[in-house]
Amino acid sequence: MSEKPKEIVQSFYHEFEAGNIEASLALLAENVEWVNPLPEEIPFSGSYKGVAGVVAYLQLLADTLDMGPMKLHRVVAEDDVVMVTGHESSKVKASGLSYSMDWVHEFTVENGKIIAVREYNDTAEMLKAF
Template sequence: MNEQENVQLVRQGYDAFKKGDIPGLLQLFADDIAWTLDKIEQVPFSGQRRGKDQVTEFFKLLDENMHPLQFDPQQFIAQDDKVVALGHAVWSVKSTDRRFESDWAHVFSVQSGKITSFREYTDTAASAAAFREPGPDVAI
């Protein structure tokens, strides 16, 4: 596939995600996809995964823990087998009812018409703070 076809594949994935079509999204992935987010304490879907089964679990945990209030891929940059998507998101954490927002970068690798890897770069501190339960007030 050429760079524009790779971008189209990634766009198709975002469209499926935004529609809640996770089975359709998973069909775009290689069976042994490498899926990487930074590990964040108290964020159950963070960290590394490999393969469609583990990525399916990622989307299940994401849905159980957060609700997207805004999720906008805004720019796509392609070179060779890489596609970088830049965007912005606002999320609500279900357990704490806190919101956080962040710009993000997603880096995809595409081979033979399938997404073979995904890496997210985002504001991990904002995410961690939104998942943290409020502590007791400290008297001064």
């Protein structure tokens, strides 16, 4: 029996937070699309396609931010869609300024793999640090 979408998404966060990047990437479909619409001042804004695109996105995050741990508040699933609410506090390397914000991540899971991720962030809070 395959894992349910909620369990797959929870595993993704668990592996990512534990530093097991390869294990978290293994939960992504080859054709995954990760979308993070942000103001142009934030360098990792955009749409990233495929596992290689997600790797490029994660590298941009690492180059730009000293990310604090992500705190998950709620994980709710309906069919193949999983919504996650959480919080992060991160520091922008270039400015030395920090931000703290709540966020929502929307995942779509098909055939045991994450095929889509869309982030909804508090861009006003982020911009203060950029």
